[in-house]
């Protein structure tokens with residue numbers, strides 16, 4: 001099972017990950033994307049991670 005994390009020190013809150021996979025990512029009131037779930041049956045989380053402009057998403 002994959003392990004998804006967002007580096008809060010580099011995330012700029014652009015919301016791209018939430019747009020790509022709202023099942024897993026949510027930009028909250030602190031302006032940082034949070035991980036709500038470790039799995040999504042619809043989206044490739046590694047692809048979402050590659051879209052992050054500041055490379056904050058790690059999928060292992």
Ligand code: SF4
Pocket residue numbers: 006010011012013014015016017018025027032033051052053054055056057
């Ligand atoms: S795509 Fe990257 S920078 Fe943008 S909200 Fe998601 S984790 Fe943060």
